[in-house]
Amino acid sequence: MNETATAPTAPLRARAEIDLAALRSNVRALRGLAPGAALMAVVKSDAYGHGAVPCARAAVEAGASWLGTATPEEALMLRAAGLPGRIMCWLWTPGGPWREAIEADLDVSVSGLWALREVIEAARAAGLPARVQLKADTGLGRNGCQPDDWPDLVAEALAAERAGLLRVTGLWSHFACADEPGHPSIGAQLTSFREMVSYAEQRGARPEVRHIANSAATLTLPESHFDLVRAGVAVYGISPSPEIGAPADFGLRPVMTLSASIALVKRVPGGHGVSYGHRYVTPGDTTLGLVPVGYADGVPRHASGTGPVLVDGKWRTVAGQIAMDQFVVDLGGDEPANGTRAVLFGPGDDGEPTAEDWAQAAGTIAYEIVTRIGTRVPRVYVNEELAG
Incomplete structure (x- = not known):
């Protein structure tokens, strides 16, 4: 991460000026667009190039109750910098720092049995229950558990929860085309998500949050807001696509x-x-x-x-x-x-x-x-x- 805390006295070859007042205003605007849901400010990739720690602090000041990162290393860095509250990370590979994440009280995402089993072993080693969010692949085709494999993942996760090794804190997914208004995949993914959430809840899952909305869905699809919205690029005052509108149309300002x-x-x-x-x-x-x-x-x-x-x-x-x-x-x-x-x-x-x-x-x-x-x-x- 590359930070300059205050404006330097000597001229710089180049500078990226980051307006934290604009970022706080954007967070407040996004909260207003999803008043029934909590807001996660996504600060992955060094807050989209803006600087993770200063931006995360400003987002929390403005009312973001969750922070999100892709990698566990990003999330652990935020915690080491003193960021409080709920932090979720979702891009894991085998052998990742599961135990460190559990001990740092992070929410970790699981998309398959290999990851669930690694998290269970880490929880045993740490002597602490893991905070696990199960990700469903509702049609994006990247990370996430396929519908056919969902019953096995849910069953094993709930068995581990009953054993005191983890807590299923969330059920979630991600849109493929929310930035393309009217795309048929949007409705199909919402239907799939509701079905997969219902399946897990009927078998005893009691998640704190259910979430699928990214920036585009936060701005344009209120039916997708559920318990939590994950705002990424919109936090930084950028519209997810020109097709859904300019930043100013949503009360956002580039940071x-x-x-x-x-x-x-x-x-x-x-x-x-x-x-x-x-x-x-x-x-x-x-x-x-x-x-x-x-x-x-x-x-x-x-x-x-x-x-x-x-x-x-x-x-x-x-x-x-x-x-x-x-x-x-x-x-x-x-x-x-x-x-x-x-x-x-x-x-x-x-x-x-x-x-x-x-x-x-x-x-x-x-x-x-x-x-x-x-x-x-x-x-x-x-x-x-x-x-x-």
Whole structure:
């Protein structure tokens, strides 16, 4: 994790400014959209590139009653940093740190008998009951237990619960196409989930939470909210997809602003090749600005020739190939001072591009744009203190 607690006094080559007030506001907005359910703030992958510990703390301050991670190592790091309350992790491989997770009072996800048996052995070794959530594959086809295998998993889990080795704290699943309004798989998955939950409950399961809603479902499918919603990218003020609406449509505000200091402004003649392969050649006399970030910092190379940047109040476009550490913009004859701020993306308040604009330019999704920003870019946290 790469943190800068407060804004530095010296200029930075690049910075990812993280607005924790925006994050807290997003959590409150999401809670308002699912008033009958608890909210899990998903902080996997270093909080989608925003910084797991500061973002987790801000989310809890704003009322998130659960935190979620993919890997157990991420969850154990949060606990070691002093994050209280309920933390769930769901991406396990054989031989994982089950005992450490049990001793840290984490909720662990189980999708198959091998994992359930490993958790039971770890609980015996720890002398503590495990907190286990059984995951159902209702149609996504990734992790989760298939319906045909569900009876065996439920039976063995409930037997271990009766033996005092674990507590089945949750039953859950994940949508495949919740970000595609009207997709037929949505209703099919909800039906399957209800059936698998009913089966487990009829045989004695008493979960604290049943959950299937991700960010997209939290925003658009109230019938999927059950006891808990898991908000990931929406916590960071990004819409799961343009098809369901812009962030502002749901009261959300982007949390990350990525910028860099222009390293060099220079005049060049027409016909001048720019960057590797000369994929861009200046159409006439112009000025070029060197932006000192590249794909090693997470700027997608696929956005070469298309990525938007705000410099001196004007949108510019990446000229030529994005290199490992730098790229060039054609300034069209303007001559901003060296060190002028180039904003790659932010909330859009000052006309700057957004992460969604970069996603469109690179042919990907906004999730990837923020998550891939690398460790060479310091995270600078603003609005760390709660107002009032």
